[in-house]
Amino acid sequence: MFIAALAFTLGASVQMEAAPAMHVEPAGDLAAAPILARRTEEAIAILEQSRLSKPEDPAVLINLGIAYAHIGREAEARALFAQALAARGSLDLAISSGDVADSRLLARRAIRMLDRGEFRSQPQSASQLTLRD
Numbered sequence: 001m002f003i004a005a006l007a008f009t010l011g012a013s014v015q016m017e018a019a020p021a022m023h024v025e026p027a028g029d030l031a032a033a034p035i036l037a038r039r040t041e042e043a044i045a046i047l048e049q050s051r052l053s054k055p056e057d058p059a060v061l062i063n064l065g066i067a068y069a070h071i072g073r074e075a076e077a078r079a080l081f082a083q084a085l086a087a088r089g090s091l092d093l094a095i096s097s098g099d100v101a102d103s104r105l106l107a108r109r110a111i112r113m114l115d116r117g118e119f120r121s122q123p124q125s126a127s128q129l130t131l132r133d
Helices: 032-036 040-053 058-070 074-086 103-115
Strands: 002-004 092-094 099-102
Touching: 032 040, 032 058, 040 058, 058 074, 058 092, 058 103, 074 103, 092 103, 099 103
Parallel strands: 002 092
Antiparallel strands: 092 099
């Protein structure tokens, strides 16, 4: 299964494969546009709504964790990243660059980024976000 997700840069430590071009929606159920614009409360509202219908979707869990991390709710962010890590099976998730990575690998990366404080007050660029195609 191929799902576009994730709102952060993976870095060189993750091996990637080329992915097909994605159609980008303004907000979408993964809230990439609000996350990018630092409209965190809007992103959280979108992602919480998405989570109601897709409670185990790693893409939703990871992006929601990122949104929570941006506003300092690190315990909740960590729990969401851990939930994405523990999800049944692993999924291929696409980041906005078009690369693809395993959802568990991305969840582990998110936890490490949280540990290093990389979600705090950092400007985001469009190349760091992903959207559902």
